[in-house]
Amino acid sequence: MGKRADVPKVNAGSMADIAFLLLIFFLVTTSIETDVGIDRLLPKIEKDTTIATVKQKNILRVLINEEGELLVDGIVVQMHALKQSAIDFLDNGGSPSGEMGHCNYCMGNKSLDSSDNPTKAIISLTSHRKTSYGDYITVQNELVAAYNTLRNREAQRLFKQDYTQLEADFANPNALQLQKEEVKSKIKIIQELFPMKLSELETNN
Amino acid sequence: MSTASLPDIVFMLLFFFMTVTVMKDVPLKVDNELPNASQVKKLDKKDRIVYIHIGRPNKAYANTWGNEAQIQLNDKIAKVSDIGPFVLEHIEKMPPHIRPLATISLKVDKKANMGILFDVKNELRKVNALKINYTTYGQEEN
Numbered sequence: 001m002g003k004r005a006d007v008p009k010v011n012a013g014s015m016a017d018i019a020f021l022l023l024i025f026f027l028v029t030t031s032i033e034t035d036v037g038i039d040r041l042l043p044k045i046e047k048d049t050t051i052a053t054v055k056q057k058n059i060l061r062v063l064i065n066e067e068g069e070l071l072v073d074g075i076v077v078q079m080h081a082l083k084q085s086a087i088d089f090l091d092n093g094g095s096p097s098g099e100m101g102h103c104n105y106c107m108g109n110k111s112l113d114s115s116d117n118p119t120k121a122i123i124s125l126t127s128h129r130k131t132s133y134g135d136y137i138t139v140q141n142e143l144v145a146a147y148n149t150l151r152n153r154e155a156q157r158l159f160k161q162d163y164t165q166l167e168a169d170f171a172n173p174n175a176l177q178l179q180k181e182e183v184k185s186k187i188k189i190i191q192e193l194f195p196m197k198l199s200e201l202e203t204n205n
Numbered sequence: 206m207s208t209a210s211l212p213d214i215v216f217m218l219l220f221f222f223m224t225v226t227v228m229k230d231v232p233l234k235v236d237n238e239l240p241n242a243s244q245v246k247k248l249d250k251k252d253r254i255v256y257i258h259i260g261r262p263n264k265a266y267a268n269t270w271g272n273e274a275q276i277q278l279n280d281k282i283a284k285v286s287d288i289g290p291f292v293l294e295h296i297e298k299m300p301p302h303i304r305p306l307a308t309i310s311l312k313v314d315k316k317a318n319m320g321i322l323f324d325v326k327n328e329l330r331k332v333n334a335l336k337i338n339y340t341t342y343g344q345e346e347n
Binding site for chain 1: 259
């Protein structure tokens with residue numbers, strides 16, 4: 001029994017150094033990665049192509065060339081002005097009051113040459129095969145920003161809350177199921193007011 | 206001064222970093238500097254995401270693969286026609302209840318051309334993998 005008392009001492013003085021070394025290794029290799037991005041839903045491949053007729057004024061044609069320059073409905077537009085022209089187009093609300101498809105929440109200038117109603121407005125984004133992806137994403141980002149601005153406005157009006165906040169709430173994994181249902185229905189209402197109709201096309205010339 | 210508790214503190218920090226660390230699972234053979242965007246959403250959980258990397262081959266692979274943007278699936282440089290089977294295989298491996306939520310994360314280098322992306326998108330449409338995400342770096346709103 002007496003012999004068990006003198007347990008050989010282990011020198012633990014270097015333990016801290018070893019731990020530090022490991023700590024520094026993990027500090028250096030860590031990238032607290034949060035993947036973010038722009039969500040898109042690709043269109044299905046239609047077997048029987050029915051050609052939907054859409055009025056010209058309900059389409060906003062955005063063209064990006066190889067150099068990353070923009071042409072919006074035939075007019076050269078700078079990148080920072082794109083968001084505003086998209087907002088003007090979507091929020092126009094051209095059909096007169098009393099008529100079918102009148103938009104009672106639009107605040108645009110009700111021009112007859114621009115979109116009738118946000119639910120009909122389509123943005124068509126065409127890019128060249130040689131356009132750089134960076135430019136393309138910048139444009140996508142501006143267009144999403146335009147939609148988000150308008151959706152935020154409506155969400156503030158109806159629910160006193162930003163639309164982007166609603167989406168963040170919905171994505172929050174800690175939220176209760178009941179709250180999620182409520183948030184989901186709110187999101188749906190806003191999306192019906194300003195549905196995102198964005199078609200991505202390719203051109204060769 | 207007693208430094209006896211120093212190892213404990215350091216260990217605690219160590220464990221913290223060990224748990225939050227995500228090791229890169231595939232070595233990238235292509236340049237992959239993502240573009241910046243501000244209107245972004247967080248990606249869903251990792252288990253329902255299929256990654257596709259597109260970019261110019263690294264210096265080490267430039268001799269073999271040239272300077273045009275290439276597609277990397279897992280750890281291999283692949284052809285456009287390989288994307289369909291690759292995506293389907295990954296979706297097949299997921300538990301059935303999350304298959305409809307499967308998202309394709311496109312990690313495309315910002316210098317890559319749109320042409321290759323159009324081809325990739327077409328392939329994805331063919332296999333009906335329609336939920337995509339243009340993965341970017343986040344950015345503070347300005």
